[in-house]
Amino acid sequence: MNEKLILHLKKIFGGNRVLTSRTDRMTYSYDASFATQLDPKEPEVVVIPQSTEEVSACVKLANEYKIPLYPRGAGTGQTGGAVPIKGGIVIDLSKMNRIVEIDHQNMQVIVEPGVVQADLNQALKEYNLRFPPDPGSAKMCTVGGMVSNNSSGLRAVKYGVTRTYVLGLEVVLPTGEVIMTGGEKSKALKSVSGYDLAHLMIGSEGTLGIVTKLRLKILPLPVTRGIVLASFKKLEDAGGAVNATFRSGIQPSAIEIMDVNCMKAANMMKPDLNLPDDNEALLIFEVDGSKDEVTAQVHRLTEVVNEYSVFVKFSDEPLECQTLWEARQIVGAAVGLLNPGGFRVYGGEDICVPISRLPEVLRSIQNIAESYGIICGIYGHVGDGNLHTGPVIKLNNKVEVVNVQKMIDDIHNLAIEMEGTTTAEHGVGLVRAEYMEKEHGPALELMRAIKKTMDPNNILNPGKMALPN
């Protein structure tokens, strides 16, 4: 990048918010994905905007000089989505993190993209309100990143994905122009006026524009919750229990599954849990609502699940619920114990398949892992069919490093064959671009046409999502 451009950027951002040192650039060269950890890519410069005007000025500059521009939130992504694979500029939005307005009367907030999910919910707590989408990275991830990836999490089965809560977005387009979706000055909770451009932006992973302000719907905090934990001899029994739950009319706020390896791992980390790890599957149901509602639901759910399981525990007491829920909370970290000294690989970790296919898919993933000699645990949001595979390898073992990547490819292809998708909530980014054609067929050409219309110079997050390179 030539000096002239750096000078331009310093004019926009001031000296302190234009980073060019090697150390600074390295920090922005990877995310949580295995692919970018193996092969990081540094930007030429990092800028840190504090306002929409600065973002707009920077985008205009990049567009004029045709420089790749990579928007980044907290960098918690698992797809390389924010990694500058063609160099250029990283625009770090994490300092645009003001909560502009909590409009509790109108059940909405206006925030900047760099606000962390947990910080927003902390601020909402005193109004007895919350922003429901809850990815595992809620304590670190930004709401801008959540919208760009259409994140979801444990409670999507009841509360829906991030998309459900987006009322309007201020967006800097690839030309630098600023638009407001969903009405220039609207605070309406519903609108069908015009194409809903917010919904085109959501999940577009920073390739169509940079979100600089978000108008988000919020909901009341549930009063309390209950937990039902059940273990199943066979994976098929767990599938049966999930189906019976839906048919009973009960709407759990979460239905999580853990395979035998995950139970073993959780027991290693917390022996008190004493999970029955001679069975094939564990399900953890959460229900929420008022005290009376929760008690009623926990009892009905226990009855339904009991027909399929060999072991059930339940509670509607907050402290006991916390203990039962712990198994699910620690599993992400615990899988590391399956291979002591090993490294938890993120890749092939986010497939989603039809619920009826889950037992077959879980077994297939176990077989794939075994065939490559890779140790892994499988857990996930079974109510949505969303499975997280957690392979753990030794980074100094070259064979494992190669094999885990073959395993990842097999899992992605398996998902598509099983009428599923390679990604339920993490996104495509760099690491799943190669499956786009297979998954979408001719629809991919329309995505490319839209990208070309909105970003004719292909400056925003180029090289991702199988869009033009």
Added chain:
Amino acid sequence: MNEKLILHLKKIFGGNRVLTSRTDRMTYSYDASFATQLDPKEPEVVVIPQSTEEVSACVKLANEYKIPLYPRGAGTGQTGGAVPIKGGIVIDLSKMNRIVEIDHQNMQVIVEPGVVQADLNQALKEYNLRFPPDPGSAKMCTVGGMVSNNSSGLRAVKYGVTRTYVLGLEVVLPTGEVIMTGGEKSKALKSVSGYDLAHLMIGSEGTLGIVTKLRLKILPLPVTRGIVLASFKKLEDAGGAVNATFRSGIQPSAIEIMDVNCMKAANMMKPDLNLPDDNEALLIFEVDGSKDEVTAQVHRLTEVVNEYSVFVKFSDEPLECQTLWEARQIVGAAVGLLNPGGFRVYGGEDICVPISRLPEVLRSIQNIAESYGIICGIYGHVGDGNLHTGPVIKLNNKVEVVNVQKMIDDIHNLAIEMEGTTTAEHGVGLVRAEYMEKEHGPALELMRAIKKTMDPNNILNPGKMALPN
């Protein structure tokens, strides 16, 4: 339209499904909007496809000869959205009405666009399932129309709008090409792979493509419901009760408001209702769930509402609930009685404003109506801020015909001034195109650019939504 094209169409559809008689064409010249009832526009020809291939062949022909093509469902729209204002071809999708698959295990259905909402729900009933979005026209409207307008209805406050339930769409693009959104062969319940083109299509009112198949998410039927009916001296008290309900953490499945005129009208139609029409507002809350949950919610809700209201009735008994709910059910028809022999006008009937502005907006609409000497009742989905205004005029009174149109314009402008939108669930179509610029500012240009990219010859539903003419 020349004979050659009619022959082409007959080759595609056979003689019986190409309609050219005056009577047939008249049937397709208007919808439920006042504007098109005053000024209907006939197509040159109507075609009735039975397959995606026929739709595609017809679109290709229209694109080649640059003939306007207007997709139509049941014609229940209130915006002129399906009316052929530039002549050409109307493509009537109501006969593509097969329920292709009810996949209850995977909580989804695959249907053709012409399936009527109520028919789908009738078929789902035996599985104890339902497709939740419930517009007032549920017994007539097609799911294709619901998706094209992103319809909602009474229960959107709990269950969300039509968009929430769309998993994938088969779409014939303006070039005739067929794509499948959300994965070519997917049955996943969640996916973030690629741009979500379904969400661009939803609400695009047939201007970007013709939906020929829909993959829709379904939910369990709630076991039972409860009703709380409360009346308020002042509109502000009703607003306070809605806000207090949200803050209490109760999630009603509907919160409906009726103004004093609506109460009077309902009492005229059903004197047994005996609604307290000396008060300014009536709220009707519905809650749903299991028997225990409903009983708990009804009692809590009654406590909350009681602090604001002068009169409360509640029930969790099905028969009594039916009676209490009747007030809301008949109001659409009852407003006609406010002006005996009058005609219920649809126009300015679908604004949505921030909840906190509702009392002010309700009063303003009443004042606007009075200033033009127009009789109307106001009701709506108050939990979303969505108000339906029902003016009733004498069609042979020229002054009223002119004044009601001025009133409609004032209501639309009021909605935008009050940080709302001109349309919450009915759409833009013909009748709200003039407000698009004011509502969306520079975002409108992006909508136009997308339209141009996808439909370069502007053949699909031209003349609507302030897109290119």
